[in-house]
Amino acid sequence: MEAQLNELKTQALDKIAAASNVKELNAVRVAYLGKKGPITDLLKGMGKLPAEERPKMGALVNVVREEVTARLEERMAILEEQAINEKLQSETIDITLPGRPVKSGNAHPLTRVIEEIEDLFISMGYEIEEGPEVEKDYYNFEALNLPKGHPARDMQDSFYISEDILLRTHTSPVQARTMEAKGGEPIKIICPGKVYRRDNDDATHSHQFTQIEGLVIGEDIRMSDLKGTLSVFAKKMFGEDREIRLRPSFFPFTEPSVEMDISCFKCGGEGCNVCKKTGWIEILGAGMVHPNVLEMAGYDSKRLTGFAFGMGPERIAMLKYGIEDIRHFYTNDVRFLSQFQRTEV
Amino acid sequence: MLVSIKWLKDYVNTQDLPPAELGEKITRAGIEVDAVIDRSDGLSNIVVGYVESCEKHPEADKLSICQVNVGEETTQIICGAPNIAAGQNVIVARPGARLPGGMKIKKAKLRGEESNGMICSLQELGIEGKLVPKAYAEGIYVLPENAEVGSDVITNFDLDDTVLELGLTPNRADAMSMLGVAYEVGAILEEEVKLPEITYTEAEDTASSMLTLNIDSPEANPLYVAKVVRGIEVKESPMWLQQRLMAAGVRPHNNVVDVTNYVLMEYGQPLHAFDYDLLETGNITVRHAKKDELITTLDGNERKLSLNNLVITNGEKPVALAGVMGGANSEVSKNTKTVVIESAYFESGSIRQTSKEHNLRSDASSRYEKGVDPNRVIPAAERAAQLLSELAGGEVLAGSVIFDKLQREEKVVHVSPDFINSRLGMKIRFDDMLDILNRLQFKTEAMNNQLMISVPTRRQDIQIEEDIVEEIARLYGYDEIPSTLPETATTPGGLSPYQQKRRIVRNYMEGAGLLQATTYSLTSEKSATQFAMKQTELTRLLMPMSEERSTLRQSILPHLLESVSYNTARRTDSVALYETGSVFLKGHDELLNEEEHLAAAITGLWLDNSWQGEKKAVDFFVLKGIVEGLAAKLDIELEFERGEMDGLHPGRTAFITLDGRRIGIIGQLHPNEQKARDLKTTIVMELNLAELFKEQTEPLVYTQVPRYPSITRDVALVLSKIVEAGTIEKLIRSAGGKLLKDVRVFDLYEGDNLEAGKKSVAFSLTYFDPEKTLTDEEVTAVHDKVVGALKESGAELRS
Structure with a gap:
């Protein structure tokens, strides 16, 4: 019986060594160690042995079984690892294939510019005010020191709907409305929005465009405050090393009035095609709120003063992104719009 | 206003500044110099010639052969001008001469005859045609009889001049004259102005x-x-x-x-x-x-x-x-x-x-x-x-x-130096102010720390103290103004809830995959009301520039669809655009009722991942899903109610309602509309944002994460095709009571295995009790109620 046992062991170990995969090895396990396997048979047959041989034989069978089991586990570990490796091998993908696209849109470049400016002024304590695009002549002109027949009305030919109603030609009527509503209280606002003028659409003109105006009214607001505020704006918007300069100009609703230039962000002031060789780029118009405008809205112009400024997001976007034709903003070509996906932070 | 510097010098000493520098000084002081034009730019070697003889060219009708005395010699020049004649003094560009536009004059042969130069018109010297005297507009210019033959035309006839082009703002009418400009330059350069001396008998x-x-x-x-x-x-x-x-x-x-x-x-x-x-x-x-x-x-x-x-x-x-x-x-x-x-x-x-x-x-x-x-x-x-x-x-x-009968007293403005400095945020010395006012030739009297300034009648723009502030500041130099920030109380600043919601919508729509578009508010009368949910009387401009831009829009969609067509015509087949903006409806008062709307249009493939076999064309449910997601974001409950609208597919259109009010529309374009716009399947929607934003959102309070498991039961129903899934869902929800947490459609089948006119819809029902683990019996009890209610309604259970 002992010989039989050794024979079995040899056979089993050979088969274990010969098993080339997990399945074969499991078959070996079932064949030798299973309930119907020879080792179990041997154990069952021990009843026929004399009683004194039984413990010895029992121990011997156990030794054989343990050894076979141990070798089988060893082999199993190897084969399992081999199986995993084969599986991994077969699962290799071409990682250079494109990923599943994530659908994502983005803001219009004008929104992008407007929100950037809004956020900048919000951080300086400004609120955003908006107003109607179809406006009364009174708020669009008269309340801004532009009475009927004023020569400066020619500067902005308008789309009238009736004698007294027109498409606003600037966002300044929002200032007039806000001042009227605030009834003499200090103000710190930014007013973005669409405006309309009688222009034929071409590369530099659009009958519809956007504006952002700012208005600050308070005690002792000085022209130096305007300059300082605009300087902060220019640096945040166009780069920390930007310088600004003010040039005298004229707007009926401000006195004194100025235009603001920034040092060219492309050449730094040496002169290039962006700044037309001057080193400076005109960005916005501004000034100290005209006392007539304050008085008309019920402010005591001796006690409260203010400054206002206005700029065109189209112009800023064109300068910032190098866009050559204003019509791009209103054509909505996907090949144009989708270029404003990425951040610039 | 065009200002010849040579002419200007009659009235004021320009200190021989280079024109560009003079222009820059004028600009910085307040009148923008738009251009500095050198009248002799590109001109050289141009002299007075005397036409000694002039004969027809034998080979060319329109050409004349002229013998021209140019001072040092008499030379032959061929001329094509109709008004050339012997005995004229003319402008001759000699060989080697340069004319504007880089043209260079060379000896040449014209139809076999030698030509040593060119007899010029004024246009050829760079003068605009509309400025050339009519008599010479079609030919050469004839110089006066006393012109010195052989002398330099450029210097003798004042072409060696530079013109400053001033861009005048409406307030500076005073600078619409040479004398007015002389006063301005005089103030800038601190020079006297010399008026013309008028004497005659x-x-x-x-x-x-x-x-x-x-x-x-x-x-x-x-x-x-x-x-x-x-x-x-x-x-x-x-x-x-x-x-x-x-x-x-x-x-x-x-x-x-x-x-x-x-x-x-x-x-x-x-x-x-x-x-x-x-x-x-x-x-x-x-x-x-x-x-x-x-x-x-x-x-x-x-x-x-x-x-x-x-x-x-x-x-x-x-x-x-x-x-x-x-x-x-x-x-x-x-x-x-x-x-x-x-x-x-x-x-x-x-x-x-x-x-x-x-x-x-x-x-x-x-x-x-x-x-x-x-x-x-x-x-x-x-x-x-x-x-x-x-x-x-x-x-x-x-x-x-x-x-x-004309009153012409000088306006007197009273202003204190303190006022000037406080408005500017500067500390300009009193003497400096007086000096500037003198340079402007404003008569000034000082009394009790108060300046009394008599403003010459030529400066009608100066009326109030602030005008004096500007005069002082612009001549003192705006560069001298310091930079400060307002010393007012700090205010928090920020967006209003409405403005915040607008940004949320924008971010959501972009996250959902749509590009933001911006279209015009003015459109044609014809498309002003197309797709409008509320059509009102049209609002037309009094004087439109064209019919295409004559009327205010009552819906965003027509222009947005034009943008979609623009893109598909340029082979961008898949387009997803949205826009937020106002539509303009007639209201109760004279101003219009401006409603802010959100519109979207999608066409082509929504998902295109073709190498993995995933491709999904746009359909109604893609856009509906976006609207539903938006509602969830804004915490409002929108409902969809079958509807119809001109231009939309009658079977694939819904009104979007909020608390029973119609606030939007969603649908597929009608095939005819698609064809007219040269579009393939296109889905659109438009929503009244103002209505959406009116809803006050509740403060967000967390709901406990479930501690007990939920149990799911499915039910498949065979329904008549006309029965809407939404109706069944409502029925299930009302029968399910509070233990029924969620109902979802998970399968829809319309096909051969079913009786004609029938469809199969499968719902997945989730039961949940936040207080305890539900037992099978409890769920079965509720579920049976649901099934009973369904059966009662005529639905056929599918096993």
């Missing part, structure tokens, strides 16, 4: 012996001066005068007209010359026109006048449209012997109205509209008389015929 006869004057409208015409000059010879003006006019952008005509234009440019005071004999009556009467009275103006147009128009008449009929343009019936011509020179003050509003009414703008009207200097009306008349006696051989009759 008067005849013994008086002007009033020949001319009578009646002013019937003294409000509109408070000052009128007429000078009479007789015995004049109308001819070409001398070269210097022609050149100055051309430099100023004015076309020379004859000495009389040129003098009036010259004085207009010099003083900013419009003048007009009448042929005395053509006036017929020896009278000038200024009055308002009669209704439908006719006048033919100098431009040859007959104009029907209105009661608003001020006219100059000869006592009977109009001879000029006052302050705007003269009449053809009294125009100065070659035969004119006696002229009446008019210099008048017309009230700006009256001229503005007439000019607008007749759509007629002239150098005169543009100055009157902005207001001329009342103190220059009389000097300008005198200056014209002087020049006519010098240049036209005229005899100036003694005195003037004058009507004068």
Whole structure:
């Protein structure tokens, strides 16, 4: 019986060594160690042995079984690892294939510019005010020191709907409305929005465009405050090393009035095609709120003063992104719009 | 305003600054110099030539062979101008000469004949065609007889000049004259202004012996001066005068007209010359026109006048449209012997109205509209008389015929130095302020820390203290203003809830995969109301520029769809655009009801991952899902209710409702609409954002994460096709009670295995009790109730 046992062991170990995969090895396990396997048979047959041989034989069978089991586990570990490796091998993908696209849109470049400016002024304590695009002549002109027949009305030919109603030609009527509503209280606002003028659409003109105006009214607001505020704006918007300069100009609703230039962000002031060789780029118009405008809205112009400024997001976007034709903003070509996906932070 | 620097030097020392530098100083002080134009730019080697002989070219009809004395030699030049003739002094570009545009003159052979240079027109010297005197507009320019043969044309005829182009703002009407610019430059450079010296000999006869004057409208015409000059010879003006006019952008005509234009440019005071004999009556009467009275103006147009128009008449009929343009019936011509020179003050509003009414703008009207200097009306008349006696051989009759009711006191402005400094945030010294005011030639008196400033009448823009602040600041230099920030109380700043929600919508739509578009508010009458949820009366512009942009939109979709078509026409097949913006509806008051809407349009593939076999075209449910997601984001409950709208697919359109109010539309474009717009399947939606944003969102409070498991049961139903899943879902929800947490459609089948007109819809029901783990029995009890209710409703359970 002992010989039989050794024979079995040899056979089993050979088969274990010969098993080339997990399945074969499991078959070996079932064949030798299973309930119907020879080792179990041997154990069952021990009843026929004399009683004194039984413990010895029992121990011997156990030794054989343990050894076979141990070798089988060893082999199993190897084969399992081999199986995993084969599986991994077969699962290799071409990682250079494109990923599943994530659908994502983005803001219009004008929104992008407007929100950037809004956020900048919000951080300086400004609120955003908006107003109607179809406006009364009174708020669009008269309340801004532009009475009927004023020569400066020619500067902005308008789309009238009736004698007294027109498409606003600037966002300044929002200032007039806000001042009227605030009834003499200090103000710190930014007013973005669409405006309309009688222009034929071409590369530099659009009958519809956007504006952002700012208005600050308070005690002792000085022209130096305007300059300082605009300087902060220019640096945040166009780069920390930007310088600004003010040039005298004229707007009926401000006195004194100025235009603001920034040092060219492309050449730094040496002169290039962006700044037309001057080193400076005109960005916005501004000034100290005209006392007539304050008085008309019920402010005591001796006690409260203010400054206002206005700029065109189209112009800023064109300068910032190098866009050559204003019509791009209103054509909505996907090949144009989708270029404003990425951040610039 | 075009300013010749050579001319300017008659009145003020420009310190020989290079033109660009002078231009920069003027710009920095407040008048923007738009361009610095070198009149001799690109010109060289151009001389006076004398045409000794001129014969037809044997081989070419239009060419002449000229022997031209150019000083050092007589040389042959071929000329193509029709007005070339022997005995003329002409402009000759010698071989090696350069002309504007980089043209270089070389010896050449023209049809076999040698040509040593070119005889030039003024256009070839870079002068705009519309400024060249009519007599020379189609040919070469003929120089005066006394021109020195062989001398340099550029220096002898003042082409070695630079012109500054000023971009004037409406307030600086004072700079619409050479003298006005001289005052400005004088203030900047701290130089005196030298006025023209006016001297001439008067005849013994008086002007009033020949001319009578009646002013019937003294409000509109408070000052009128007429000078009479007789015995004049109308001819070409001398070269210097022609050149100055051309430099100023004015076309020379004859000495009389040129003098009036010259004085207009010099003083900013419009003048007009009448042929005395053509006036017929020896009278000038200024009055308002009669209704439908006719006048033919100098431009040859007959104009029907209105009661608003001020006219100059000869006592009977109009001879000029006052302050705007003269009449053809009294125009100065070659035969004119006696002229009446008019210099008048017309009230700006009256001229503005007439000019607008007749759509007629002239150098005169543009100055009157902005207001001329009342103190220059009389000097300008005198200056014209002087020049006519010098240049036209005229005899100036003694005195003037004058009507004068014009107030012309100087405006006095009181301002304190402290006020000036506090407005600027600066500390300018008192002496510096006085110095600037002196440079501006404003008379100043100081009293009790208060400045009393008399503003010359030429500066009508200076009215209030703030105007003085600006004058001081601009000449002191804006660079000197420090940078500070307002010292007001700190305010928090920020967006309003409405504005925040708008940004949330924007971010959501972009996250969902749509690009933000911006389209025009003005559209055609035809598309103004297409896709509009609430159609109101159209709002049209009074004077649209085109029918395409004549009416305010009541829906965003028509233009948004145009943008989609624009893209698909350029082979971008998949387009997903959204826009937020106002639509304009007639409201209760005179202003419109401007509603902010959100619109979206999608076409082509929504998902395109074709190498993995994933491809999904847009359909109704893609856009519906986006709207549902938006509602979830804004914490509002939107419902979809089957609907119809022109232009949309009748079976694939829904109204979007909020609390029973229709606030939006969603649907697939009707096949006909798609075809008309050259689009494939396109889904659109438009929502009233203002309505959406009205809902106040509740504060967000967390709900406990479930501690007990939920149990899911499925139920598949066979339904008539006309029964909507939404109806069944509502039924399930009401039968399921509070333990039923969620109901979802997970399968829809319409096909062969089913009876015709039927569909199979499968729902997945989730039961959950936050208090405990539900037992199978509890779930079964509720679920049976649901199934019972379904059966009762006529639904057939599918096993």
